[in-house]
Amino acid sequence: MEKLKVAVVGYGNIGAYAMDAVNGAPDMELVGLVRRDGQTPQGVTIPVVDDIAKLPTKPDVALLCTPTRSVEEYAIKCLEQGICTVDSYDIHETIYELKMSLDAAAKKGGAAAIISAGWDPGTDSIVRAIMLASAPNGLTHTDFGPGMSMGHTVAAKAISGVKNALSMTMPMGYGVHRRDVYIELENGADFEKVKADLKADPYFATSETHVYKVDDVNVLIDKGHGVNMVRKGGAGKTQNQMLQWKMTIDNPALTSQIMTACARVAKRQGAGAYTMLEFPLIDLLPDSREEIIRALV
Amino acid sequence: MEKLKVAVVGYGNIGAYAMDAVNGAPDMELVGLVRRDGQTPQGVTIPVVDDIAKLPTKPDVALLCTPTRSVEEYAIKCLEQGICTVDSYDIHETIYELKMSLDAAAKKGGAAAIISAGWDPGTDSIVRAIMLASAPNGLTHTDFGPGMSMGHTVAAKAISGVKNALSMTMPMGYGVHRRDVYIELENGADFEKVKADLKADPYFATSETHVYKVDDVNVLIDKGHGVNMVRKGGAGKTQNQMLQWKMTIDNPALTSQIMTACARVAKRQGAGAYTMLEFPLIDLLPDSREEIIRALV
Secondary structure, three states, rough: OOOOEEEEEEOOOHHHHHHHHHHHHEEEEEEEEEEEOOOOOOOOOEEEOHHHHHHOOOOOOOEEOOHHHHHHHHHHHHHOOOOOOEEOOOHHHHHHHHHHHHHHHHHHOOOOOOOOOOOOOOOOHHHHHHHHHOOOOOEEEEEEEEEEEHHHHHHHHOOEEEEEEEEEEEEEEOOEEEEEEEEEEEOOOOOHHHHHHHHOOOOOOOOOEEEEEOOOOHHHOOOEEEEEEEEEEEEEEEEEEEEEEEEEEHHHHHHHHHHHHHHHHHHHHOOOOOOOOOOHHHHHHOHHHHHHHHHHH | OOEEEEEOOOOOOOOHHHHHHHHOOOOOOEEEEEEOOOOOOOOOOOOOOOOOOHHHHHHOOEEEOHHHHHHHHHHHHHHHHHOOEOOOOOOOOHHHHHHHHHHHHHHHHHHHEEEOOOOOOOOHHHHHHHHHOOOEEEEEEEEOOEEEEHHHHHHHHHOOOOOEEEEEEOOOOOOOOEEEEEEEEOOOOOHHHHHHHHHHHHHHHOOOOEEOOOOOHHHHHOOEEEEEEEEEEEEEEEEEEEEEEEEEEHHHHHHHHHEEEEEEEHHHHHOEEEEOOOHHHHHHHOOOOOHHHHHHH
């Protein structure tokens, strides 16, 4: 069996984990790493380039481990060269627009783009769909965390007097979240003023927010995260069906693993852009269709 | 928008619930009920016939709510007339063989068959696939119940001296199940002997089994069931990812609701037979693709 040739684009939070996941896949070969500066990180022995077109082996699929706002630009570049892409674009409000944009580029280049592949959006989207199909009337509540919120951490760091910050999302149940914000102050900053400014910031003003002063934010950071999604709903005329999906996970490791499974999917679809609701899930797995059906159905 | 014309075949444990689910679907019209005896059940106002070909309106899709061993025969009959089918065939060992058989009939009739659509097989199969894609190395444990086991109840009823029985599957954690068997004795039967015979039966010999003598089995029966599936596994090189799917549900109501969602799927696939791993999940839902992606992804 010929192995799927996969390149990793970006070496930030997710890229290194994506390399682990591709190396662990029995049906894939990691053909290179693409970084803006083209520098080879310590311990990396595969080709590292600053432009995917310069890789010695042309990849079938590129895993886009770039910041979410750069996804569209990198994806279009790959797709137009006929290289399939997988991204974990996570701005929920504009996923449909990304799909439309990448769909056009993908059809032009004769490749497939799997978009918003991760856990939310991603596997959580799949769970939402099966919950809704199983119990069409009712309410779904989603709790995230405990885990670091990137957006709220950036917002906290932007407050005047803050040297470093960590904003944790704490699940309080049934979709309500508390923010626990840990702050290192600039020299001479007034904690009470910083705290008041932070609580008044639009990112925090509408949630219960606790602010703690600490000496060193970095020792508090771990990349664990979680989700607890609960649907209570009716099937037909029968009420009170309870469905639940819960995960406690390492955020970049899980995201990159799901992206890696989607590299298979990309190669198995026709040209176009697909969210995780738009392809058969059997395409996520390396085995034959018969093996998968016998093992999982 | 033209509504999907759906017929229900069978009026046993699942059929009546399937009628509720179809009636509750905004995009479907229930065009008839097919029963072996052709008799109209009390309160049913739609056409009831003994052969699907006799329905005044030809259905697009038939929901096969027959005993699992009759599925293949009924499905082939429908598919060869160009009527799509949905079944909840649940003999895991032969699902692939059913798929092959119905695939041929479906392609001959130019229709689609969605097979083994329910919760296990069904939505649990989907969850197994996303768990495996998310954490390829590790163990999944599935606990079922508390709930009635049809197979074990039949086995208990077959023991000499048993007038009526109920076998409950009790989840003891991480895939181990206890059997709690409630028994009404025939006049003059010896409980200790019946209990010993039952515990020696191949259905019960390998599990912890408790046998209780009761005056009336029927008052103990409810159709609630449940599942708790837990995967602990590694993503890339990162260990100990914990994923969990849990449901507490009314068994026939949930099964028939999922079958009803799959009626949409049938109409949206090309000719052939599909398990729930083999179609895009977006096809389960009644809204437009754009609406679904904006709401769920």
